[in-house]
Amino acid sequence: MPDLKLSHSPLIPETEERRALRESVAALAGKYGRAYFQEAAARGGFPDELYRDLGHAGFLGVNMPEEWGGGGGGLADLAVVIEECAAQGCPMQMIVISSITASIIARHGSEVLKERWLEGICSGEKKVVFAITEPDAGTNTHNISTTATRSSDGGWTLKGQKYWTSGVDEADAVMVVARDAEPGPDGKRTLSLFLIPTDAPGFSYTVIDSALRAPERQFVTFYDDVPVAADSIVGDQGRGLQQVFAGLNPERVAAAAIASGIALYALQRGALYANQRTVWSQPIGAHQGLSHPLAKAYIDVQQARLMNFRAAELYDTGQDAACAEAANIAKLAAADACLLSLDQAMQTHGGNGLSNEYGLSDLWFTARMLKTAPVSREMVLNYVAQHSLGLPKSY
Known part of the structure; x- marks a missing residue:
């Protein structure tokens, strides 16, 4: 499938090094692609080859300290890895899970635990x-x-x-x-x-x-x-409980990144199909009934991405309070944009949108899950109401 480069949007401010990271992850995950990931899910197995290659390339531990086998980068780098894998049709929940456990071990674990687990998590040889x-x-x-x-x-x-x-x-x-x-x-x-x-x-x-x-x-x-x-x-x-909080902001950023990646993948498939599918002598994408909903979904996901990378930047510079607000907002916005983008991409495909061959329909429950996990939409709204607006605590 031709790459429309939706996930390489210049809207996200990135250094040359981070752009290179994004392109490298996209190339690696794209080598496996959606069909590979679907097959792993269908057989009830794990995409071991992809996960192993991500670890060997240094992508799984890109945000971990170098002394423990990591890349010495930040949360923004990990968000790139998660987003790009999902944008290639491989939404790796295990990387999201590792984002919380590794962050907690790195910040609060003893030297024994760091030595025992972090290097293996970074290489992909261990999963916690x-x-x-x-x-x-x-x-x-x-x-x-x-x-x-x-x-x-x-x-x-x-x-x-x-x-x-x-x-x-x-x-x-x-x-x-x-x-x-x-x-x-x-x-x-x-x-x-x-x-x-x-x-x-x-x-x-x-x-x-x-x-x-x-x-x-x-x-x-x-x-x-x-x-x-x-x-x-x-x-x-x-x-x-206080130590769990060390992983909550990274977890929200990671969840928003996987949601945004799924949205970008869906929009890429939807836009490609709308360009190629011809009815009454013209591509169906020429009709505003299809083009406008896809455009609106694209706008929504780009807004969510901007907030998410801002949250990651705040985390990486030690601004935890501001990061918490941004990470919660990004998670809610990305989950909503993900479900909207996927639904519209499926609608663009018509009946084909329900066929697993087109790689969209089997993502629906994953997208829907992201409105509930790792933190529900309602709890995000509670957080914003209390901490951003100063309203009374409701629970």
Whole structure:
């Protein structure tokens, strides 16, 4: 398929080095393409070859410190990697997942944990997924019931379950948010973060039968008295929630990047089809009934991209408060633009839009998921209402 270069828009201010990164990622992911990614999802497998090549090229750890095998770049560089993979028809959720776990380890992990995990995450040889959501807690992290009990050997024992843990069947470890089994002196039970190898005794999982057509499947994970070594706690005991925040802004930027990439891919396919498909002696793209909705979707995704790369820039320069606002806005805007772009691209294809051969319809539930995960549209609006507009907290 001819490349319309929609993902290389000059609207995004980029250095020559970052443009080269974008072109390199596009070339690598484009070598595999949509059909390869669809086949991996259809067989219930993982796109190992693509992920391996991204790691070997240094793209997976582009934002991690060089001392741990990373590229020494920033979040904006990682956003380029995620967006370009998706724009080539390969929306890699595992990179988004790694953006939160690697960020937390890099910022709060001990030297032991950094040495144990970061280099492998950067190379693609290791994958660490994230487990926080529970059936009865949802967004209310304070209400989680998975508990960590201190062991006589200085470690912990975890008991509970998590919901919608992505890609655990491909992972080497899970980063788990758990609550103290016993309250502290102040009567409160604080949260902590733990890294659990997926082959740990007492750890198991079962797949969720979901509508998502993606290589990264969703799971319920179970922790039946899972032993956790003393050196496998991430950061300080009782500060798990604060440490999770280190990964939330990168996660939102990463989610917005994958949404924008899917939107660019869909618009590219829609524009190409509208140029090539001829009815009554002229391309269907000549009709404003098709061209205007595609143009509006393009405008929306470019606006979302501008906000997202601004959020990444704020993160990379240490402006966390401003980044939080921009990242939340970008995530909401990109998710909306993604769904609109995909829907219009499918509409442009007519009946063909529902055929997997054209590479659009099986992306719909992934696009729809991004309105809910990793943070829902409603919680973003709550954040903006409270922090940007100064309105009373509603929850």
